[in-house]
Amino acid sequence: MSEFFLNKSSQPKNPFPVIEAEQADGRRLRSSRSKxxxxxxxxxxxxxxxxxxSAVDVAARAKVGMRTVFRHFxxxxxxxxxxxxxxxEAVMPMxxxxxxxxxxxDRLFECLEKRAELYEIVFPMKLCLTIRRFQSRFLxxxxxxxxxxxxxxxxxxxxxxxxxxxxxxxxIEAALDFSTWRQLRQDQERSVESxxxxxxxxxxxxxxxxx
Numbered sequence: 001m002s003e004f005f006l007n008k009s010s011q012p013k014n015p016f017p018v019i020e021a022e023q024a025d026g027r028r029l030r031s032s033r034s035k036x037x038x039x040x041x042x043x044x045x046x047x048x049x050x051x052x053x054s055a056v057d058v059a060a061r062a063k064v065g066m067r068t069v070f071r072h073f074x075x076x077x078x079x080x081x082x083x084x085x086x087x088x089e090a091v092m093p094m095x096x097x098x099x100x101x102x103x104x105x106d107r108l109f110e111c112l113e114k115r116a117e118l119y120e121i122v123f124p125m126k127l128c129l130t131i132r133r134f135q136s137r138f139l140x141x142x143x144x145x146x147x148x149x150x151x152x153x154x155x156x157x158x159x160x161x162x163x164x165x166x167x168x169x170x171x172i173e174a175a176l177d178f179s180t181w182r183q184l185r186q187d188q189e190r191s192v193e194s195x196x197x198x199x200x201x202x203x204x205x206x207x208x209x210x211x
Contacts, residue, residue, distance in 0.1 A: 037062040
């Protein structure tokens with residue numbers, strides 16, 4: 001079994017944002033807090049390795065009744081949809097954080113470091129959503145939006161020679177994708193540093209002959 005799943009105690013905290021409750025009457029305030037507890041419970045269960053938490057599990061972890069769960073969410077799919085939105089919002093600051101380096105080659109490898117850190121934090125949640133997106137139009141559309149944003153962010157740091165070469169750019173994008181990280185960390189049971197080293201070697205080979 002992967003080191004990632006064995007060593008749960010060393011995992012970073014889940015990156016879900018804390019949503020400020022609306023400034024409204026007491027009933028609305030309690031309602032908002034209950035809804036956030038339900039989403040938080042989903043993140044916690046997934047981070048602990050439960051890839052298919054039931055509504056009963058979520059309600060128990062959130063310390064709310066089943067009626068409260070389904071008052072906020074029509075079904076479990078709606079909870080996953082909300083979770084996907086919060087996850088995307090929470091990781092955005094990591095993706096948009098300014099680069100410390102200036103040369104495009106340095107930024108490419110800095111991008112790898114940022115992606116590795118991000119993927120380690122969201123691993124269980126992203127794995128669950130990746131599986132479920134094939135059964136959900138909403139999750140598939142959210143996935144495509146996330147891919148588009150990551151692609152645009154990558155394009156801003158690469159020179160025209162790479163951007164105009166669809167094959168090279170596609171290979172770089174694939175090397176930095178979550179699916180590659182999952183394959184190295186989960187299927188190959190590689191450590192974080194070993195996984196990064198493999199991707200570094202791939203990137204070095206792809207850009208070796210580019211000015």
